Amino acid sequence: MSRSLNILVVDDDAENAESLAELFAMDDHKVIVAYDGDQAIEAFSLNKVDIGFFDVMMPGKNGVDSFLEIKQMHPEAQIYFMTGYSADDLLKKAMENGAKGVFGKPVDLSKVLAMLEKAAA
Numbered sequence: 001m002s003r004s005l006n007i008l009v010v011d012d013d014a015e016n017a018e019s020l021a022e023l024f025a026m027d028d029h030k031v032i033v034a035y036d037g038d039q040a041i042e043a044f045s046l047n048k049v050d051i052g053f054f055d056v057m058m059p060g061k062n063g064v065d066s067f068l069e070i071k072q073m074h075p076e077a078q079i080y081f082m083t084g085y086s087a088d089d090l091l092k093k094a095m096e097n098g099a100k101g102v103f104g105k106p107v108d109l110s111k112v113l114a115m116l117e118k119a120a121a
Contacts, residue, residue, distance in 0.1 A: 003120050005029045006048050010040040010063060011055040011082070016105075020053065023109060027116065037061025044070045044077070051119060053103075053112075056083040056090055064090040068097055078119070082107055 007024050011017035012035055021031040032047055034040040036058055044052070052070075054063035061069075064087075067079050081094055084105035091102055103112060 005050040005116065005120050006032070007116075008032045008034065008040065008043055008047070008049045008052040010034045010037070010043075010052065010058075010066070012036055012058040013055070016055070016082075020107065020112075023113075024116070027113065029116070029120075037063065037066035040066045041069055044074060049074075050078065051100075051116070052077065052079040054079055054081050056081050056087045056094075057085050062090065064094045067094055067099060071097055080115075 024031045056063045081102045
């Protein structure tokens with residue numbers, strides 16, 4: 001049996017965020033949901049987060065800028081990005097600063113769950 005993870009899901013599309021959170025919760029993980037970059041930073045500061053899944057393009061502070069701010073406070077942060085847009089410059093910046101990977105939207109749930117299973121082992 002793998003351990004339960006504390007997962008932060010960040011997406012300005014509430015439906016996407018909630019459905020991903022529900023999927024993770026059904027797999028016995030604790031899930032925190034944030035809907036913008038500032039909420040993501042606050043959630044990361046207030047909770048122990050094992051893995052984060054951040055949307056790239058959000059109004060206000062985008063996912064990459066939020067990630068960079070979080071990495072300054074929590075260098076060990078394990079963040080994956082999700083995007084339906086071509087945001088090559090932003091994603092390159094994220095990967096150069098320690099992002100763990102990128103999932104295209106719609107997210108391939110089997111790949112995400114397989115990665116979580118490996119992380120929880």
